[in-house]
Amino acid sequence: MATIVDVATLAGVSTSTVSHVLNETRHVEPETKARVMQAVQATGYRRDVLARSMRRARTDSIGLVVSDAGEPAFADMVHGVEEAAAQNGVSLLLANSAEDPARETSAVEALLDRRVDGLIIARAAGSDGKLLDRIREEQKPLVLLDRLEELGGEHGNVDQVGVNNHAAMEALVGHLAGRGHERILLVSGDLRVSSLRERQDGFRKAMANRGLDVPPSLLCEGTVTAAETFQKVRPLIKGSAERPTAVLACSTLLAAGALRAVQKEGLRVPDDMAFAAFDGFTYSDLFHPQITTVRQPAFRLGESAVGLLLKRIEHPGAPTTIIRLDSELEFRRSTG
Amino acid sequence: MATIVDVATLAGVSTSTVSHVLNETRHVEPETKARVMQAVQATGYRRDVLARSMRRARTDSIGLVVSDAGEPAFADMVHGVEEAAAQNGVSLLLANSAEDPARETSAVEALLDRRVDGLIIARAAGSDGKLLDRIREEQKPLVLLDRLEELGGEHGNVDQVGVNNHAAMEALVGHLAGRGHERILLVSGDLRVSSLRERQDGFRKAMANRGLDVPPSLLCEGTVTAAETFQKVRPLIKGSAERPTAVLACSTLLAAGALRAVQKEGLRVPDDMAFAAFDGFTYSDLFHPQITTVRQPAFRLGESAVGLLLKRIEHPGAPTTIIRLDSELEFRRSTG
DNA sequence: CTGAAAGCGCTTACAG
DNA sequence: CTGAAAGCGCTTACAG
Structure with a gap:
């Protein structure tokens, strides 16, 4: 696999310039830019996502933990989350707690370890507040899905998506x-x-x-x-x-x-x-x-959760949003 | 966050030793090992998964691409894959092609970019052989799920899991x-x-x-x-x-x-x-x-696919396996 | 407008 | 039995 060094060498520029061209993160002369793009083509270069994530504070991935992957309603939410994630160019890491708080905790830890940019969680029945504390401690963007938190409660200040x-x-x-x-x-x-x-x-x-x-x-x-x-x-x-x-x-x-x-x-x-x-x-x-x-509207619930999460990732300090979608009778x- | 250097310093050893203790990859004196473990405890050190994956050839994650996340049978397969993945300590990246070969291709590329250790794919209806060629080119372990390839065909030499x-x-x-x-x-x-x-x-x-x-x-x-x-x-x-x-x-x-x-x-x-x-x-x-x-047996189909994939990852050269599970009437x- | 170089946090030959 | 050091492939101040 070609690396950024190969591209830089071929284009006769520094790796900085290649990086900046690829990320559009500073102005580069059109001519230089063209040379870089050509070299990218010629080498078949693809940015190494891992190396990139390591330097940036982002992985362009989000984590979803559902409480019961076997229930049709949750399957639909997963579907909606997947759809919206794909549309926004972020990868989806999926985990199922099977209503077991211990599994839920270890799933969340695994996702934090992988440095997902944010989490969407439909919590297990017996899940307690520690989970939310832990995620807040990591300052990781979070959206609660379907299984919500009481307003005004100790952990109530979270983005949430549920039905009315x-x-x-x-x-x-x-x-x-x-x-x-x-x-x-x-x-x-x-x-x-x-x-x-x-x-x-x-x-x-x-x-x-x-x-x-x-x-x-x-x-x-x-x-x-x-x-x-x-x-x-x-x-x-x-x-x-x-x-x-x-x-x-x-x-x-x-x-x-x-x-x-x-x-x-x-x-x-x-x-x-x-x-x-x-x-x-x-x-x-x-x-x-x-x-x-x-x-x-399970599918839309999932989509909305992604929308909220991506907003939260962009604006960590913005006020909390709670979305309540109407069910259809x-x-x-x-x-x- | 504590890094491996912090741990090494506190334990009074080199980072090599810390790494080897954590990975159990060479013998370390029990006493030294104990000091390292203590330092890990004291610092609350957690290995950086990204940095680790970058050096190793593995990410401990697998990718799953289904053709129709909305169908109950596929939802159950996803569930089975998730379960087996969790049990084996690998993370699951989920994507849905929605029966669209173009989406399928871009999903696979995204997963390859993320360097998943292997792929499980239930292919889209119109998917052609190029996809399999591409994955083979990357020498990425692959298991076909439900939507199988003809035996003896051009692309037939793949691990597969389906029903009879x-x-x-x-x-x-x-x-x-x-x-x-x-x-x-x-x-x-x-x-x-x-x-x-x-x-x-x-x-x-x-x-x-x-x-x-x-x-x-x-x-x-x-x-x-x-x-x-x-x-x-x-x-x-x-x-x-x-x-x-x-x-x-x-x-x-x-x-x-x-x-x-x-x-x-x-x-x-x-x-x-x-x-x-x-x-x-x-x-x-x-x-x-x-x-x-x-x-x-959709759930078991998913589980079996993970089993096959993990085996393939361990033994890239082993002969191809095709599993046909019986349906229940x-x-x-x-x-x- | 661009480059030289440090550094992210690990793993792993190499050497002793 | 252990350590010093190179290197994975990027991004990003810093400098000019």
Whole structure:
């Protein structure tokens, strides 16, 4: 491989000049510049990215750590991040914490070691504040994705991109209430996850807005797998005067468990039980029951995170930005 | 940040010794070693990955280029690659060609520039041999994933990981034929994609094995989007004595288009039309029609690719390996 | 407008 | 068993 010295020699200039031509970092006489470019052509020279990164404070790469690469919504976010990164000429280093804070930490350390210019993180459920402290200590630009930090909290001063969970929940509950549902079972999952917490909050508020009660029997919290969810939901929907008339699941995984419980109890959707879900299932309109779904703009979430991160890298001191994208509500037969 | 010089100074040794202790690359007296380790602790020293990579011929990173990050099967492969990479202590650089050969080329160039230790590629539909030549020219270890190269072909001498499409197709056709289906419509998509080509080949063979004919009216080729597929499938299944009694779609996307056509024609699955698909839909057992599916072990495909690549990196001269994993057939109601 | 030279933080022959 | 020193391929003050 040709080096910058080869190019300089061939062009009859110094390596400084070659470097400056390539980086457009100081004026060079057109004629000299032309000679350099010719030499670059002739030698097939390509700048050594590693040597370059070592001298500059930049690697033109960013790191992404997701909490669950297996979930379709996260896969879409990864896709969006990749797209935006490629469009901006930065490489993407991908890691998955699999909801394990220890793996998350070591993934972040590995990315810091590689000197990525910035990090995008959708944090693991049990992740604590130390991670953010560590990244701040390194003064590394950071954007939180989907799993956000409370505003005003100790670690709240970070760029963030998420969806407007409260608004989506308000619309969904409004839709159900408008169809006469007053006892709605919320399947909210692991409340250490901020997005799930927000959905539960939004649910309570939306119910309260309509003077509707949310007794504990209408909350199914804390389940992590579909199987667990199935087990926990089943008794809650068993036939009785008090049973819910609608089930609202806060993720695809939770919806799968809950829907199986509904089916196992012999309840038809929507005749015996209305059903709606966040994220939902792909091609839902092709299958019965057709599930009313809150569709997250996952791809755009990823794109936006990159946009925010690149801005932050350019302007480390700029004020914090929080982006909340709206979800799209897809009303289908499952809610009557 | 502490450098190797700081550590050497504090420990009262040369930087050579520090380097050799850290890399375990030559014997060092236990006592000296201890002093070095202490100095490492005291200074909080972390090896500069960039400087290190610059001297060594390795970066401890690998690159993955997928052809369609939006497809669930590829998302799962990415997941598997990530998992295996993390387990082996190498970082993963991810890129998506979006089925565009030009993007694929520039992604590969970017990864080569970053000196990844090896590449895993699921090639774009229109990708040609130049890409492989280029990678071979750089003598960069390479594993082909899912989209494979013909054996014995000009570029055939490459490590590859894919599924056993012929076997899956044989089983699927056997299943349908066993249920009396003789006119099966194959929706095979873009035949520039090797896996789709293999499925069509497998289909022809499996049909021939049973003395069944495959007239052009039972082949729907070349569609890329679901909408296109819908348009092209619809007339082929229109009611007539000659219409197929079963539809077999070779990917999730194709299945979506084909199933919509079936529904639009008012045909019920499986009463009026049997239906089966490769890849299929998630949580297919929860929804009607429940689709008989050939489930690719996509995650394991990704893991295997990393295994092969790391072996290749260790042993550049070893003979080529081709891994074919078996798909799992999930028989459901859609095929009666 | 351009060049000579230091230096980024490592690894690795070479020498003893 | 260990050290002095060259060198990887760049960028960037410094100097003219």
